[in-house]
Amino acid sequence: MSRVLPVLTVLAGIVVVWYLGAVWLNSTWVYDQAERAGTTVTLAEVIPQTMAQERPLLPPPHQVAAELWKGVAGQAVTSKRSLVYHGFVTFKGTMMGFALGIVLGVALAMSIVRFRVMDMSVMPWAIISQTIPIVALAPMILVVANQVGVQDRDVPKAIIAAYLSFFPVLVSMVKGLRSPDQMQLDLLRTYGANEVQTFVKLRLPASMPYFFASLKVAIAASLIGTIVGELPTGAIEGLGARMLIGSQFGEPLIMWAALFAAAILAGMLILAVGAVERFARARMGVPA
């Protein structure tokens, strides 16, 4: 209870601020409309009108909740109007990018720890790569993928997601693989362990806590990459595509519902990664 109550208080505060914001932002439109019609409205008349607009500047929470409920429960999950369906499309892209990012991050980290020259030449560029605005690269990735014969638009999406998610894995794994101290390394040398054995029996297990800690960051980054990839590059399906269409056709409710669906997806992914992490830690005997 002592953990839930503060969170609930904060959430309740957010909802209150949100409602106030909705009244404030949406009232401009009501006043404008009244002015165009040549009438005046009192505040008491304005407030209810700010709660149920079709195109609100800031839809109040209950409108978003209703739209979200309609999208999640009001449709068959296979329907393309279902947020579950689009959430799944985004989820697929996220997982592809996540897997790709992990493989890339771990492989790079391994070679960086093994080869000094990789460490010196690649590591600075890995940092610089993250300062490049990925959205600017998105159309180019799409066209180059086309060029090499990949028609499937899931692939460019996954590449963007991987581009964002490999970095946290790389940084943590480098730290983790280097975490065994000299004493431990010396001990293995006295056992006559070769390099591969040292890696498998010491460095790799030692890096696991770092690895799992980076996964939470990586999965969130991967989701962002997927949504950025869906937004501008051939909005076909997925939560990002719905955000774009909502924006284009002046349907803020669709946009907000997609945004919240993405938030829920993010929450579930982080919980899932957390569960995997706890499981792995328990199996490895690390105190949680």
Added chain:
Amino acid sequence: MSWIAGTVVIWLAAWALNVRVAATGWARTGAGRLFVPLLFGATILVVWEGLVRGLGVAPVILPAPSAIAAKVATSLPVLWVDFAQTFLKGALPGFVIGCGAAVLTAIAIDRSPFLQRGLLPVGNFVAALPIVGLAPILVMWFGFDWQSKAAVVVVMVFFPVLVNMVAGLQASERMQRDLMATWGASYWQALVKLRLPAAMPFLFNGLKIASTLALIGAIVAEFFGSPVYGMGFRISTEVGRLGLDMVWAEIAVAALAGSAFYGLIALIERWVTFWHPSQRH
């Protein structure tokens, strides 16, 4: 064919040189630390150039580095205007406001464990959300100019910094705090002299994350409406005009600005947290 063969030879030669250099003692000096990654970067550019020429890639798909460099040289005024709009007016104020607000919020809730326990999970959650999706909404609220870009940046950087700062304020050890208490230090004295310095490594961790987010946020927001200058504007417009050399010129500027910004924060970090184990070499 000769282009490709030449490219492969140069690649192998440069790599061999880098391996050699990395094994020497010189590589541990400052110059060596700079030389190896620079040679690596230069090699990538040469390979890029060679492949584009060797394979005859159309300039509307991937321009050669030489063409991009030429474009940068001839359009410096435009690049400067775009940089000023997106980075100096959009990303930088947003970064300062967002990070400042996060630090102040963290200090403000410092005395209320109740609020901390409430805000931390929420903040952690929001920090993981695809905030980028808010960009069209914030553009709708704050208009076209740099204000909406700064707003997107504020929202993007606020939560990562808040979460790090709250964690940082709790980082000082029990023993150290007790020591402050025995000296009769007030809450504010303990905050300024012990807990804020102890929070710095965490804060800079958050600031580094925020620095890369800031530029991305400002550029994405320009997709959803902007004046007729700015890096995001130029990128999306030039893709439509097939001016790919200009697009890459902007990307180069963005990478340069982002790296410089990150480097600057890392430098300040080294100066502020000189006492921390991670800074001792």
Added chain:
Amino acid sequence: MKKLLTGAFLAALATSAQAEDVTLQLKWVTQAQFAGYYVAQAKGFYEEEGLNVTILPGGPDIAPTQVIAGGGADVVVDWMPSALAAREKGLPLVNIAQPFASSGMMLTCLAETGIKEPKDFADKTLGVWFFGNEYPFLSWMSQLGLATDGSPGGVTVLKQGFNVDPLLQKQAACISTMTYNEYWQVIDAGIKPEELVTFKYQDMGVATLEDGLYVLEDKLADPAFEEKMVKFVRASMKGWKYAEANPDEAAMIVLENDQTGAQTEQHQKRMMGEVAKLTAGSNGALDVAAAEKTVATLLAGGSDPVITAAPTGAWTSAITDKALAN
């Protein structure tokens, strides 16, 4: 998966049937603006010609010209100004058909800003689309003698996003709209037509040709590809005429193809009705006079013209001549 299997099965059968693959890249997301192609596909017009057509929707980051340059499409839907600009950049695009006879682009202003005629634009803020759609606007302003660099006495140009918010939020005095889309979003938002002042590019004499079909010149030299395009244009125009005659059915077909599921019947039906007005009067053949008018408008584009010289060979009637012959 099922689709994939059927596809593979069909491919196996193709030795006898020889269905030819055509990939079409649209300029924007799936909507009634492209109804003709979706109708031709749904009604089997492409199939009758022995074509297997893939329609790729566009998006804010997808330049059709870049996609075709990268080999991602055989034929693209694009506006003539951006196609001509690409041609000058060294990408030899050729117009093979022009299903849209007239332009649907307008500038829509709030009456309360006091704008009554084009000269009132001075010192106002105007919203414009970029990404290759800005050229007609820039030449118009240069013909009006209004500077677009923000200097006093000129106009302030804003790059508008994908919706009409800037007008509703009064961030701009006027915004770009299409007769078939954004204009109605303004109306839907609760603003009455009499509160708006609208300038159609068509009426202002600065119209440029919109949605046309473009292919790469060198591919067109191949007789087999030419034959394929003849079939494609013939079936597409059949689709367009069907869509014009049955707008509601066409709108539903478009809706069926919208994979985001976020589009509404109301929007698409209305859009189809308006699009039909623009395609009416075109049998697919390019009106050379209109194309030359487009070139003239673009060449009058002031200090920073889109194209610097009149293009040669930027359009051909070879495809439509054959497609419409029988």
